[in-house]
Amino acid sequence: MTTAIMDKVEEAGAASDHLITVTVRVRRFNPEVSADVVWQDFQLPMDPKERVLDALHKIKWEQDGTLTFRRSCAHGICGSDAMRINGKNRLACKTLIKDLNPAKPITVEPIKGLTVLKDLVVDMDPFFQAYRDVMPFLVTTGNEPTRERLQSAEDRERFDDTTKCILCAACTSSCPVFWNDGQYFGPAAIVNAHRFIFDSRDEAGSQRLEILNDRDGVWRCRTTFNCTDACPRGIEVTKAIQEVKRALITRRY
Structure with a gap:
C-alpha cells in the first residue's frame, strides 16, 4: 500500500x-x-x-x-x-x-x-393569506417620484427589527391563540403590517390598522411571548404587536 x-x-x-x-x-x-x-x-x-x-x-x-x-x-x-x-x-x-x-x-x-x-x-396557504391581507407593500399617492424616496436613519430604525422576517411561520405556529383559532391573523402577519405602518414613506398606515382592528386582529394576542421565543431571526415579535395595539389606541405612528 x-x-x-x-x-x-x-x-x-x-x-x-x-x-x-x-x-x-x-x-x-x-x-x-x-x-x-x-x-x-x-x-x-x-x-x-x-x-x-x-x-x-x-x-x-x-x-x-x-x-x-x-x-x-x-x-x-x-x-x-x-x-x-x-x-x-x-x-x-x-x-x-x-x-x-x-x-x-x-x-x-x-x-x-x-x-x-x-x-x-x-399547508401554508392560510398563513400566506393572512400575510397578503395586511397589505405587505409600500403604498403611496401622487405622481411617481423622479428620485428615490429618502428616509433618515432614525426613521428607518423605527421599523428596522420587523424587516428581518423571513416568513417561516415559526412565530405564528407557536401561538396558542392561532392553534385554537385559525382565523387569527397571527404574529407574522402583524409583524409585516408593523414594518409598513411605521415606515415614514408609506401612506396606508390607517388602512392597515383598521384591518388589524378586526376581531381576528391584534386584540386576540394574549402576550405569551411564545412568538418572540420562536423567532429564528431574533425579532421582538411581542413588542411589535404591542406597538401596533398602541398605535390603534393613540392613532400615532
Whole structure:
C-alpha cells in the first residue's frame, strides 16, 4: 500500500472517530397510505456539529426516500424548513445536533396550527393569506417620484427589527391563540403590517390598522411571548404587536 493511500485511510478513520450515533424520531403521516400518524426512529452516524437538516437529508437519501419535508437555501434565509424539534419551533438548517442532547432521541414533527399534508409539510396557504391581507407593500399617492424616496436613519430604525422576517411561520405556529383559532391573523402577519405602518414613506398606515382592528386582529394576542421565543431571526415579535395595539389606541405612528 502506497504512502498516499495509507494517508487517506488514516484521514478517513480520523474523520469517523468523532461521529456519534443519533436517534431521530420523526412524526410520519401519509394520507395516501393511512389516516393514522406514526412515529418512526432512524439511527444515524452524525457529526455533533452537523444540523438537523443534515440528518433529514441522510434519512431521505440513504434510508427512506419517502420522507417529505421542505427546505431550500439551507442557510436560515428562506425560512422553508421550520418545524418542531424537541417540542420547539426551529429552523432545521440552523439547529445543531450537539445543542439537542443527542444522547436522547431527537423528535422532529411539523409546526402546529396548520393542516399537515404529508410528514413534515403543512399547508401554508392560510398563513400566506393572512400575510397578503395586511397589505405587505409600500403604498403611496401622487405622481411617481423622479428620485428615490429618502428616509433618515432614525426613521428607518423605527421599523428596522420587523424587516428581518423571513416568513417561516415559526412565530405564528407557536401561538396558542392561532392553534385554537385559525382565523387569527397571527404574529407574522402583524409583524409585516408593523414594518409598513411605521415606515415614514408609506401612506396606508390607517388602512392597515383598521384591518388589524378586526376581531381576528391584534386584540386576540394574549402576550405569551411564545412568538418572540420562536423567532429564528431574533425579532421582538411581542413588542411589535404591542406597538401596533398602541398605535390603534393613540392613532400615532
